[in-house]
Amino acid sequence: DIVMRQSPDSLAVxxxxxxxxxxxxxxxxxxxxxxxxxxxxxxxxxxxKRLIYWxxxxxxxxxxxxxxxxxxxxxxxxxxxxxxxxxxVYYCQQYxxxxxxxxxxxxVEIK
Amino acid sequence: EVQLVESGGGLVQPGGSLTLSCAASGxxxxxxxxxxxxxxxxxxxxxxxxxxxxxxxxxYIGSVEGRFSISRDNAxxxxxxxxxxVRADDTAVYYCVGGAGYLFDFWGQGTLxxxxx
Numbered sequence: 001d002i003v004m005r006q007s008p009d010s011l012a013v014x015x016x017x018x019x020x021x022x023x024x025x026x027x028x029x030x031x032x033x034x035x036x037x038x039x040x041x042x043x044x045x046x047x048x049k050r051l052i053y054w055x056x057x058x059x060x061x062x063x064x065x066x067x068x069x070x071x072x073x074x075x076x077x078x079x080x081x082x083x084x085x086x087x088x089v090y091y092c093q094q095y096x097x098x099x100x101x102x103x104x105x106x107x108v109e110i111k
Numbered sequence: 112e113v114q115l116v117e118s119g120g121g122l123v124q125p126g127g128s129l130t131l132s133c134a135a136s137g138x139x140x141x142x143x144x145x146x147x148x149x150x151x152x153x154x155x156x157x158x159x160x161x162x163x164x165x166x167x168x169x170x171y172i173g174s175v176e177g178r179f180s181i182s183r184d185n186a187x188x189x190x191x192x193x194x195x196x197v198r199a200d201d202t203a204v205y206y207c208v209g210g211a212g213y214l215f216d217f218w219g220q221g222t223l224x225x226x227x228x
Contacts, residue, residue: 047219047221100146105156
């Protein structure tokens with residue numbers, strides 16, 4: 001099984017500042033020049049919303065302050081210019097192979 | 112508009128059984144892989160099972176293998192999760208999720224399953 005490790009577990013960032021979330025997989029997610037890694041945002045009482053797929057492709061309608069980077073086993077989600085509505089739990093997830101696995105989540109709050 | 116509506120959640124005793132259903136609309140159901148993903152209280156997301164477009168391929172997380180069964184009815188646009196011999200750690204909100212291949216493209220609102228005596 002591919003283990004996904006996220007860090008930190010939580011972080012508090014001031015409005016307008018940058019939040020950085022890291023995700024590390026136990027094996028490479030790269031195949032045929034594509035990384036099988038997505039990022040989700042989940043707010044309380046709501047289903048997750050996908051933000052990024054193929055590690056760095058932003059979903060339609062997702063603000064450009066959200067960006068994904070990395071390849072192989074190390075990935076990063078960056079939220080630039082943090083807004084109040086970005087308070088949520090963020091998850092990385094690999095779709096390279098079964099079992100499909102998530103990171104443990106990172107809770108983002110306002111400082 | 113794509114819609115996935117789960118039903119069938121509730122309170123079940125340890126060792127009991129429950130069947131979850133998911134009604135799909137707004138997209139060509141038979142063209143998508145379908146999943147169940149759960150969110151236990153106070154914990155993170157966990158993928159449970161996936162079924163291929165025609166139902167011939169099925170994969171499960173190890174902790175539910177042999178106890179849960181995923182199935183679909185493409186004629187009625189329905190997805191199911193048969194849960195047998197449930198345990199306390201199966202308590203969670205269960206989401207119906209559809210996508211192209213292994214991507215999770217759209218999610219239902221979820222249904223709560225509570226395993227308790």
